[in-house]
Structures are given as C-alpha cells and as structure tokens.
Amino acid sequence: MVALAPQTETAAPAPTRVSARPAGARRAPLPASMPLPAALLVAVAAGPVFDGAFPDRDWWPLAIPVLALLLWALRGRGFGSGLLVGLLFGESFYLVHILWATTFLGPVPWAALSTVMGVYTGLGAGLIALAWRWIPTLWPGTLGRLLLTPATIAGLWTAREAVSSTFPYGGFSWGRVAFSQSDGAFTGLFPWLGASGTSFALVFAAALIVAVGVELWGRRAARPGGMVSPPAAARAVEPWALVAAPLVLLATLAALPGWPVPTDGTIRVGAVQGNTKAGYFDPPAHTGDNLLGQARATLPIVDDDLDVVIWPEGGSDLDPLRSADAAAVFDRISELADAPLLSGIITKRPGPDGTDLYFNTSTLWEAGRGQVAFYDKRHPVPFGEYVPDRAFFRPFAPELIDLIQREYTPGTTAPTLPVAGTRAGIAICFDIVDDGLMREEIRDGAQVIFAQTNNADFGRTDENVQQLAIARIRALEFGRSVVNISTVGTSGLIAPDGSVSHEIAPYTVGTIVADVPLSSTVTPAALLGGGLEAALGLGALALLLGAGITVRARRGR
Numbered sequence: 095m096v097a098l099a100p101q102t103e104t105a106a107p108a109p110t111r112v113s114a115r116p117a118g119a120r121r122a123p124l125p126a127s128m129p130l131p132a133a134l135l136v137a138v139a140a141g142p143v144f145d146g147a148f149p150d151r152d153w154w155p156l157a158i159p160v161l162a163l164l165l166w167a168l169r170g171r172g173f174g175s176g177l178l179v180g181l182l183f184g185e186s187f188y189l190v191h192i193l194w195a196t197t198f199l200g201p202v203p204w205a206a207l208s209t210v211m212g213v214y215t216g217l218g219a220g221l222i223a224l225a226w227r228w229i230p231t232l233w234p235g236t237l238g239r240l241l242l243t244p245a246t247i248a249g250l251w252t253a254r255e256a257v258s259s260t261f262p263y264g265g266f267s268w269g270r271v272a273f274s275q276s277d278g279a280f281t282g283l284f285p286w287l288g289a290s291g292t293s294f295a296l297v298f299a300a301a302l303i304v305a306v307g308v309e310l311w312g313r314r315a316a317r318p319g320g321m322v323s324p325p326a327a328a329r330a331v332e333p334w335a336l337v338a339a340p341l342v343l344l345a346t347l348a349a350l351p352g353w354p355v356p357t358d359g360t361i362r363v364g365a366v367q368g369n370t371k372a373g374y375f376d377p378p379a380h381t382g383d384n385l386l387g388q389a390r391a392t393l394p395i396v397d398d399d400l401d402v403v404i405w406p407e408g409g410s411d412l413d414p415l416r417s418a419d420a421a422a423v424f425d426r427i428s429e430l431a432d433a434p435l436l437s438g439i440i441t442k443r444p445g446p447d448g449t450d451l452y453f454n455t456s457t458l459w460e461a462g463r464g465q466v467a468f469y470d471k472r473h474p475v476p477f478g479e480y481v482p483d484r485a486f487f488r489p490f491a492p493e494l495i496d497l498i499q500r501e502y503t504p505g506t507t508a509p510t511l512p513v514a515g516t517r518a519g520i521a522i523c524f525d526i527v528d529d530g531l532m533r534e535e536i537r538d539g540a541q542v543i544f545a546q547t548n549n550a551d552f553g554r555t556d557e558n559v560q561q562l563a564i565a566r567i568r569a570l571e572f573g574r575s576v577v578n579i580s581t582v583g584t585s586g587l588i589a590p591d592g593s594v595s596h597e598i599a600p601y602t603v604g605t606i607v608a609d610v611p612l613s614s615t616v617t618p619a620a621l622l623g624g625g626l627e628a629a630l631g632l633g634a635l636a637l638l639l640g641a642g643i644t645v646r647a648r649r650g651r
Contacts, residue, residue: 127170136167137179141186147274148191149559154278157271158344161300164219165247169304171223180219185212191269194555198376202491203477211258211266218254221638222247228641231648236331239309240339242637244301249634251297252290256627259529263476267527268560271296276563281592284570285353288619289529290627295347303340310336353617355573355590358541360609361516364400364431365579365587366392369603372408372581373550374500382419384411384581388437389423391603396430398607401514403431406579407438407454407522408548414457415441415465428461434513435459438522438546441470451503454479456520456546458511467512470505471522472531510538516612519543519574526564529623536572536620541612543568545578553582553600566592571623573615577606 128136140160147157164183168176188208195204229243251271259267267273272292275281283292310333370387371378378384388409395403412420428435436458445451454471476482479502481495488495509531510517519540525531526545535543545565549558562584569576569588576588583600587608598604 128167130171130175133167133171133175133179134182136163137183138186140164140167141183141188142190144183144187144274145190148269148556149276149563150556152277152563154275157274157278158296158300158303161271161297162303165222165297165301165304166307168219168223169226169308171226173220173224176223177216177220179216180222181212181216183212183219184215185209187215188212188269191556194552194557197552197555198373199494199497202494207266211269214254214258218250221250221254221635224642225250225634225638228645229637231644232637232641236309240302240305240336244298244305246634246637247301248294248298249630250638252294252627253631253634255293256290256631259527263482264473264528267529273560273564273567276566276592279348280350281570282350282352283347284567284592285573285617285619286350288571288623288626289567290623290630291619294630299340299343299347302343306336306340352570352591353573353615355611355613355615357611358614359516359612361514361518361542361612362399362401363404363577363587363606363608363610364392364395364398364402364433365404365577365585365606366395366409367406367580367583367585367598367602367604368392368409369582369601371550372406372411372548376550378411382412384408385420385423387603389427391605392427393430395605395607396427400431400433400607402433402518403427403435404544404546404577404579405435405437406548406581406585407456407546408550408581409437409546410439413439413441414459415439421464424459425461428459434466436511436513436518436520436544436546438548441468445503452501453505454502454522455505456511456522456544458513468507469509469511469520469522470507471502471525472505472509473525473528474502474504475524508538509535510540513544516541521545521565521568523547523561526561526568529627532568532572533620533623536574536616539614540574541614542610543572543574543576545576547578548581549583550581553580558582558584558600562586562594566594571617571619573613573617573620575610575612577610579606 140163143156144160146153167179185208188211192204192207195207225243225246229246230238233242255270259265270289270293272289283295287295366388368388368391370384372384388405392403410420414421414424424435436456439455439457441453441455442450454474456469457465458467460466474480479500481487481498484495510519517539519535521543547561552558562578565576565578566588569590570592573590575590578588579585583598585598586594587596587606588594590613596606596608598606
C-alpha cells in the first residue's frame with residue numbers, strides 16, 4: 095500500500111484587477127461636452143446668428159444647426175451653468191431680434207424685454223442641461239439616448255416657449271423657433287402640428303444631431319488607446335445608420351405634405367393701405383387725417399363689385415360712434431362700394447363703475463345702419479397699448495411710463511364677425527401671435543381671417559415683415575386665406591398654402607382687390623394644437639422629474 099503524502103492547503107491566487115483603460119491612456123472628456131468658457135462664447139455668438147433665420151433675412155436653414163450648437167453647449171452642464179448659457183443665448187438673440195422695440199421708446203424697454211426673455215430661455219436651458227444628464231437613466235441604451243433624450247429636450251423647449259408666450263400679461267410670442275420657418279422647407283408641418291409642434295420637431299432634429307454626434311464620439315474614444323468600450327446595444331447600431339437617422343428625419347419633415355384645403359366659394363375683398371401717419375408716437379398733423387387718407391385711397395375701387403372693404407387697425411383716427419363727420423364718411427364709403435366697411439377704430443364706453451373704458455376695436459359698418467357688429471382686441475400689448483400695474487412700474491422709469499398714456503381694456507367679444515354671408519376671423523395686430531385666440535376663431539366657424547394692423551411706428555424695421563411671416567404661418571396652420579392689411583405696410587393677401595399672391599409695397603398708397611377663397615376645413619393643428627402643446631411640454635417635464643427621482647434614489651443606495 096502506497097502511503098499518500100499529506101496535502102497542504104494553498105490559497106487561491108488573487109484575481110487580477112483589469113484596468114478599464116490601457117496603461118498610459120488618458121481619460122477622455124465627457125463625450126461632446128464643451129468647456130464652460132467655450133459654451134458661454136458659443137451662446138453669445140449663436141444668438142445673433144439665430145436671428146438670421148427669421149425675417150427679414152429669412153435664412154431659415156440656420157435654425158437647426160444653431161440650435162444643435164446651443165444644445166451641444168448645454169450637454170455636460172448642471173442646472174446653474176446651463177441657465178447661464180441659455181441666458182446669454184436668449185439675451186443676445188432677443189437684443190438683435192427685437193431691436194425695433196427701440197423705435198421711439200429708446201433702449202430701456204428693449205433691454206428689459208430682452209432680459210426677461212433671456213431669463214425664460216435660461217430657465218429652459220437649465221432644465222435641458224439636466225435632461226442630458228438624467229434622461230438616459232430612465233431608458234439606458236441607444237434608443238434612450240437617441241430617442242427619449244432628444245424628445246424630452248424638445249418637449250422642454252416647447253414648454254418654455256408656451257409659458258413665455260402667455261405669461262405674464264399675455265406673454266411675448268416673438269422669436270419662437272417655428273416663426274423662423276414661414277419660407278422654409280418645413281412649412282408642411284404647420285397644419286399637422288401647429289406652431290408649438292413645429293418648434294418641437296425642429297428642436298428634436300437638432301437634439302438628435304447632437305445625440306448622434308455623442309454616440310460616434312463615444313465609439314471613437316472606445317478604440318484601442320481610448321476609453322472603455324461602448325455598451326453592446328450601441329455597438330449593434332452601424333455608424334452609417336447613426337449618421338442616416340437625422341438625415342432621414344429631416345427629409346421626412348421636409349417631405350410632409352400640407353393639409354388639403356377644399357374651398358367653399360369666395361368673398362370679394364377690397365383692402366386699402368392708406369399710407370397715413372397713424373403712429374402713436376408719430377401721429378397725424380390734424381385729427382381726421384387718417385380717416386380722410388383711407389377714404390381717398392378707397393375711392394378708386396368702390397366700383398369693383400366688392401363684398402367688403404377692409405381698412406387696417408388705426409384706419410380711422412375718429413370714432414364714427416362719437417363723431418357725426420366720421421360716421422358720414424363711413425356711410426359714404428359703404429354706400430359707394432355697396433358693401434360693408436370693416437375698419438379699426440378706438441372706441442370709448444362706460445365701465446361698470448362709470449369710468450370711461452377705451453378699446454381697440456374693429457367695427458363692421460353698413461351705410462344707413464351704422465355699426466352692425468364689432469370685435470374688441472382681446473390682448474392689448476402690455477407697455478404698448480396699456481401699462482399693467484402702472485403704480486408699481488412707474489417709479490422705475492417714470493418718463494417712459496408716462497409716455498404711454500393710452501389704457502386699452504381687454505375685449506370680451508367673440509373674435510369672429512358675420513361678413514357678406516360668411517364668418518370672418520378678426521386679428522388685430524399682435525392677436526396674430528396668440529395661438530389660443532386663433533384656434534378659437536376656427537372653432538367659431540371663421541372661413542377667412544382678416545388681420546388688421548398698424549405698423550406706422552415700426553414700419554421701417556423688421557417688425558412688420560416678422561408679423562407678415564407669422565400671418566403666413568397662420569394661413570398654413572389653419573388652412574385659411576389671410577388678408578393682412580396695414581396702415582403703411584407690409585400688406586398682403588396670403589393663400590392657405592402660405593404664399594403671398596398680392597402685396598402692397600411699404601409706405602405707398604395701394605389696394606388689394608381679389609376674390610379670396612373661403613374654407614371650412616379643420617386642420618389637425620386647429621383640432622389638437624392646444625392639447626398637443628400641453629402633452630409635449632407636460633410629458634417632458636414629467637419625464638425629467640421621474641429621471642431626477644431615479645438619479646436621487648440611486649445615489650442614496
């Protein structure tokens with residue numbers, strides 16, 4: 095029997111720690127993140143470039159690459175530094191975009207409004223910075239990074255635009271991403287998605303471009319000598335598919351056909367640009383000059399078998415309800431044209447407490463009957479047509495606040511009027527930027543939109559062409575013809591496809607006589623616009639909140 099030697103117990107060899115990085119390799123920075131000083135410089139420079147996408151330059155292709163650059167600058171940031179980047183971008187953009195606000199009022203209101211909008215942009219940017227960090231924790235993997243994260247970012251942008259366009263004092267809607275696309279390749283989006291949905295789609299495309307760039311950067315860093323290897327799901331997607339994703343998206347958005355707009359007959363319109371001195375800060379030399387100028391400009395078309403004569407906001411500086419002379423002129427124009435006259439006037443009525451209230455009114459006048467219908471502007475422009483909380487703001491700039499003496503009262507009437515057997519939606523000046531009001535007109539049965547405006551204080555600035563561009567977007571969005579008539583320009587007849595078929599040059603006396611198509615179609619944007627905006631914005635906020643809770647819970651383990 096062979097004796098066995100006793101076995102000695104030996105310790106198992108310790109596992110070898112494998113470094114995630116090859117020896118000597120440097121840790122790569124967070125993919126596609128930008129150092130804060132560079133991000134701040136990008137934000138300041140990107141604002142004026144973004145303005146170039148809007149009228150009057152109308153270089154609409156700039157919008158998506160500039161947005162992508164801004165979103166890249168926000169990646170890797172915390173809320174505070176993201177807010178700072180967004181604030182600088184918003185401030186630099188609005189200082190250029192609304193430079194027209196300096197006309198007559200000087201730099202203080204312009205700088206103040208730009209700063210308010212910059213703060214809004216900054217708050218939205220701070221949330222977007224958090225979305226870059228947090229959202230991938232909800233849906234790890236390529237789809238989470240390329241789909242959920244860009245969608246959340248676009249939804250947060252949409253929510254910020256929605257809030258700043260309505261609050262406070264009715265908000266300020268100028269400068270929304272969608273408003274840069276009146277002449278672009280993506281006009282087919284408007285009848286489907288509305289203005290807010292179009293902003294969402296374009297920001298999503300910009301965020302997707304950045305997300306794809308991050309994926310490709312991560313793969314480059316994962317090569318030998320780089321960082322760790324990417325997740326298997328990321329490796330499963332071919333690089334060409336990553337690059338193709340934003341290109342396919344942009345091509346799809348550009349190829350989306352507009353909503354079909356069947357017509358329900360026509361209304362023969364005579365719209366008159368009197369080229370009178372109708373400005374609040376540059377008024378006519380004598381009371382009644384605006385009225386007489388509009389009347390003289392109308393006389394050449396009174397025999398054109400019109401269904402309605404349209405004068406702009408500020409078309410008469412005398413109220414025919416209080417002036418017998420003005421009433422006589424209104425009667426005469428309506429009688430000669432054998433058609434009602436729709437004109438902007440300033441009306442005065444006693445309020446509940448007996449004090450006089452002033453309204454910016456569009457009156458429909460018929461010879462021998464007088465005023466047969468009217469619409470009072472729903473949302474007078476704060477610090478332009480009235481001063482909200484005057485006692486609070488006056489100590490900050492007493493000379494400026496005292497300069498604005500008018501105090502228009504918000505109207506309560508329906509924004510549609512019966513005109514020549516049809517129903518017309520009425521938009522007085524900045525009414526055209528109010529999404530809810532425009533949708534209300536369609537719900538009330540408007541078959542055509544009459545947009546009356548007075549650009550006399552801003553006619554030689556970008557403001558009037560920006561406003562015409564927004565009117566074109568409304569035509570596309572709701573499938574309606576829009577008669578945009580101004581005191582001094584730019585006036586034009588806009589077809590439901592957004593094209594301008596008739597136009598009057600600024601600062602000239604002119605008329606538009608045309609058979610304007612009517613329509614009763616209801617576009618998806620008119621039907622779902624408000625709900626879609628709420629779903630996109632609130633959905634993004636809910637996702638961000640859920641992601642934040644998830645991140646906090648994991649840190650607490």
